Amino acid sequence: MYKSNLAKGICLLTEKITKLYIPKVLRPFVLNTFSSIFGVNINEVEHPISTYTSINNFFTRGLKIDCRKIDKSDTSLVSPVDGKTLIFDKFQNDTLIQAKGINFSVKDLLNHELSSHFQDGNFITVYLSPKDCHRIFSPSNGEILGYSYVPGALYPVRSPYIEKLDGLYIKNERVTTFIQTPFGKMALVKVAAMNVSSITLEYDKSFNQTSTIQTSPNETFSSPIPIKKGDWISTFNLGSTIVLLMEKSIKTDFIINQDSPLNYGQKIATIDKAISDKSTQAIKN
Secondary structure (H helix, E strand, O other): OOOOHHHHHHHHHHHHHHOOOOOHHHHHHHHHHHHHHHOOOHHHEOOOHHHOOOHHHHHOOOEOOOOOOOOOOOOEEEOOOOEEEEEEEEEEOOEEEEEOOEEEEHHHHHOOHHHHHOOOEEEEEEEOOOOOOOEEEOOOOEEEEEEEEEOOEOOOOOOOHHHHOOOHHHHEOEEEEEEEEOOEEEEEEEEOEOOEOOEEEOOOOOOOOOOOOOOOOEEEEEEEEEEOOOOEEEEEOOOOEEEEEEEOOOOEEEOOOOOOEEOOOOEEEEEOHHHHHHHHHHHHO
């Protein structure tokens, strides 16, 4: 079902329903009910609830500026999203861990000419639930080099699918943003799922991912786009999962725990600048 036209049709129908206009008089009831069911923190919502014209408009909301502080330390890596840590670890020889006993290929995940830079390194996987802010932010200062889009299935990305379905993340639709940081390259993968086949890019408004696209566009910018840590770069239109990969030159010491809640902008690791600088120079040479 999840890799069929039926799944894509359900996603399109869900998207249309969530974008239906809500009369102003009904908005407090509809959106407060939605928030109560899923556990949304109304106190963090950027604008008065009566200004959100649809469920999708509310779902992709921003937060009040003082709700999330971006860690500005030069050597910090910050969470790109609100969500729950599923796993963080090292990867070797193009092999990433999905769950205990289930691995998958970095090359298959990224599907881009830059994939070869990610043969070894660190990664973290974070799940976004319906209560979370679904905007995605840059984990570091740097430049956006390009992106890749891979069409695919729309399997759910929660338990028990994560623990039971081999290669879940490489089966599903996904969009990857490639970032050059002062320490090396990062790949920020946005994995679509059932009812979450719409991902938008703030740095390329012309990108129009729909569930009917059958090609696999890879975009490498001739002029990289400068970004700062905490800049808004993408949005999920419903909940899903991100995988953040760092190439070998980026030496990180994670300071979080598995299954711990995260806020975007929160420091999740310290980057060893001295070692990263040496590794980056060695790669260039």
